[in-house]
Amino acid sequence: MxxxxxxxxxxxxxxxxxxxxxxxxxxxxxxxxxxxxxxxxxxxxxxxxxxxxxxxxxxxxxxxxxxxxxxxxxxxxxxxxxxxxxxxxxxxxxxxxxxxxxxxxxxxxxxxxxxxxxxxxxxxxxxxxxxxxxxxxxxxxxxxxxxxxxxxxxxxxxxxxxxxxxxRDMLDIIPDAEIPPIRQKKSDFDVTRHHDTIEAIIAAINEAKQPVIMAGGGIIQYNLVHALEIFAEKTNIPIVCSILGKSAIDERNSHYLGVYAGIVGDDDIRRYVESSDCLILLGVLLTDVDMGANTAIMNPDALITLSDDCCHIGRQSYPGSGLMFLPEIIQRKLTVHETSGCPTPVRDKMAAFTPGDAPVTTESLVLALNSVIDEKTVLITEVGDAVMMSLDITIKRPGGFINPAYYSS
Missing domain, CATH: 3.40.50.970 (Thiamin diphosphate (ThDP)-binding fold, Pyr/PP domains)
Structure with a gap:
């Protein structure tokens, strides 16, 4: 030994x-x-x-x-x-x-x-x-x-x-075995193996008239924030986040509109997302919470779903972890889209906070929190009302909003 x-x-x-x-x-x-x-x-x-x-x-x-x-x-x-x-x-x-x-x-x-x-x-x-x-x-x-x-x-x-x-009797035992090398992260991504799928995704995005990116928690989990930023910048496609995906990007980003969750949130953003002919879901969990108690209206034929365990273009399924295709997609030729009908971002609709002696309300608390959050702030919310009241607060760092809204415990 x-x-x-x-x-x-x-x-x-x-x-x-x-x-x-x-x-x-x-x-x-x-x-x-x-x-x-x-x-x-x-x-x-x-x-x-x-x-x-x-x-x-x-x-x-x-x-x-x-x-x-x-x-x-x-x-x-x-x-x-x-x-x-x-x-x-x-x-x-x-x-x-x-x-x-x-x-x-x-x-x-x-x-x-x-x-x-x-x-x-x-x-x-x-x-x-x-x-x-x-x-x-x-x-x-x-x-x-x-x-x-x-x-x-x-x-x-x-x-x-x-x-x-x-x-407790195993702590000090020295195994009579070789120490294995540290395991490297596994990936099933291979450009050549998924070439046709990636080309189909790019074609659908380039041909779209009103594409929208919907970012979920997978963007943070798989360190794809920078890839998301490049994707939006190259294509000029606006970004919304799911509830679990809130703060997938610095929410001061010029392409970011706000949170989309069905009837929960801004009506202008809801109408724009639901009228999209190409809604690109990146790392989104389609839970009832993220879908605004299942009030979200999304045309299945207009969805491109790229997650850690699936890839769909409309109703067609493709092999591979679709979310892992994003770094390759941003290397390809992408159309720059017009956004003439794009709604005003939620952050630009927020009133300024004015301290005073009036009783504290939900609205005034949200404005107060919004005024003090900076690039170092991480906002952790309780489930329920605390999540919903915080959706319009501008988070100034990727991953700066943590909430267990789906499991809700």
Whole structure:
């Protein structure tokens, strides 16, 4: 056995750092205390919260901003509180890693009833398997390195949560196995393989009379903000965002109009979007919330849908991850479109905030918030009214608006 290899806990911490995590949220408990001690001595900063569910939501928000969020808790009484945040992260495509301590593998064999156990020792693992893209129990040292890498890589690639269960007697074990190279992000994009699809997309866009770009959360998740900016600049096509996609672009951008969500939002923007003969959906989740309680009116024949898991031109489906085509599309020859009937952006309709002694109203609060937001501000809203009242606020940085409006927890 090579003593220069890291033990299981060291490898896990090293991989978290290599994949971009700098903070870990959570609540310590006895089955995870020794791992917490190692975290405290690592380059990662531990953020303790008052409750495990709160730690999960904080890590989810962190994931949406930084590409990987990590939450660490104890067995069952801590872990089961994270089912709700993990479910929300799965529904809204957030790369969240849940690390949960567990009884040691040897003590499980010896003692049938250890505290925090529900029915079977693997109950927690079984529940998380339903709402994660990858999960594992690090009970086999020979595969521990590979399992850690597999789970984190799938989280990063699929932009959805994963789960690692860490038995407390496995922390210091040094696997008798080679350390695998860090996994690179997978991509199914190949220009030659998708040439005809890309040409069909470009032809539909170039021939359109009133195209509109609708940007969703996938733009932020896949680091396509700059590609979106170039696309709009080259084509002069106006941009709207879905509710989950709000702040997919700096909302001072000259092409940005506002949020479109059916009857929710500005009427002029709604009419313009719904009369478009080419509505280009980029990373949009077509949820009932994003569609204004299903009041959105979009002609299926006029849609180009490019998401992380599909590609559609009208009613025709094409293979591949359509959203990944955007960097290639902006390299091609694109028509510059006229926008003579384009509505006034919402930001230009907002009144200036004037401080005074009048009672605070929803409208005055929105104007006040709009007046203080700058390029460093991230606005995090509660679900419900707080989301809806904030849609017209001008967010001055990509990814600067965070809301769990679809899962709504």
């Amino acid at each position: 090579n003593k220069n290899r890291p033990n299981i806990s060291e490898h896990l911490i090293q991989r978290l750092y290599e994949y971009g995590a700098r903070h870990v949220f959570g609540v310590p408990g006895d089955y995870i205390l020794n791992f917490y001690a190692r975290l405290e001595k690592s380059p990662l900063q531990v953020i303790n919260t008052c409750d495990e569910q709160g730690a999960g939501f904080a890590a989810d928000a962190y994931a949406r901003m930084h590409g990987l969020g990590v939450v660490c808790v104890t067995y069952n009484v801590g872990g089961l509180k994270l089912l709700n945040p993990a479910a929300g992260a799965f529904a809204e495509r957030s790369p969240l890693l849940v690390i949960a301590g567990a009884p040691g593998w040897q003590e499980r064999q010896k003692f049938p009833l250890l505290h925090h156990k529900v029915k079977e020792y693997d109950d927690q693992l079984s529940m998380f398997r339903r709402i994660t893209v990858a999960s594992t129990d690090l009970n086999d040292p020979s595969t521990a390195y590979q399992e850690i890498d597999r789970v984190i890589s799938e989280i990063i690639t699929q932009k959805r949560p994963g789960y690692i269960e860490l038995p």
